[in-house]
Amino acid sequence: MYLIGLTGGIASGKSFVAARLAAYGAVHIDADQLARIVVEPGTPALDAIVDEFGEEMLRPDGTLDRAALGAIIFTDDERRERLNAIVHPAVWQRTRELIAEAEVLDPHAIVVYDVPLLAEAPEDRRLTFDLIVVVQASSETRVKRMVATRGMTRAEALDRIQAQATDAQRLAMADVVIDNDGDRGATLRQLDDLWQRVSAAEAS
Template sequence: MSALLIGLTGGIASGKSTVSRLLVKHGALLVDADQVARDIVEQGQPALKEITSFFGQAVLHADGSLNRAALGAIVFSDKDKLATLESITHPAIRTRMLSTIERYKAEHPNTIIVADIPLLYETKQMHLYEAIVVVYVSREIQIERLVVRNNITLDDASSRVDIQMDIEQKRVLADYVIDNSGSLEQTEKQVIELIQRLVSV
């Protein structure tokens, strides 16, 4: 088989990272949009200069690195500013991801390549992938997990969930769904079944 390119998405705090790790454990190669997003705003990168130019020095630490908490506090409460941030970061993220994907295809022609992209539907990237997998938990579980993970209030967690596309919509649009509401063992069983289905297509 030739390399199979899969888009992996879900909602905030749905457990995409857990599913990504399990896919890698069972033989897939991963291109992680969150990791790429961190890489493209390192000091010296063009995207960080653009962010600083728009949002000001307040989003930087004293050493000149990006203060994610300060930037997050600004954009998660203002959709227009979030859109501006995304207009800076998304093209840079996509370019670097596609470059990595092409390298993986050349080096590993008979494998599954998984692109973990939180905003895959929101950024209209569905056409780039041969199948879309959505990691699903209910909105209530998203909020519960986000409160614990980020140590934020229920209101803050609700706002962060609601700024994204509804998880139920993503579930309907998916080619495959991994329900991450249960135990790690239950999730891993679904991942193994998914890989078996993908390689048999």
């Protein structure tokens, strides 16, 4: 098995890169999706969030009100760390299970662990990655994308960026950097090259 850690700042285009690698044949494990699953109604993580942040974090149907929680954690470092301490271990446990399952199904699988907070999460850094890929786009490009596609104000977009690791912190981890600040064609050419590289490495 060949394990890729895929990361990048919010709105850098990481999801596009992950989807492309999955189309090539990679097994895609999405930490954001797992983070939603581990806080579904009835889970220990959701109970812990309610204990920490209050019943107002729940919608009438008992699901997590992500907007209400986001309004708190993206402007308060301490409370964000408290949330991470609840959610990250649950995601980490499920991630390990999925990686093990992928290897059992195909010992030669190329697995992409798609994780936005790789630079921030000590649990994820315990994984032994064969390659860490960072998707990079300028802060201004990312702000424009969030305003255009997510309905955020410029201030809200900047809050999201500032709540994450810096570009320098992510780039310091990178074995490969995918520049996604330009057109899609340029990004796809980089991904073609990346897939050829990892396919050859896994086969060797």
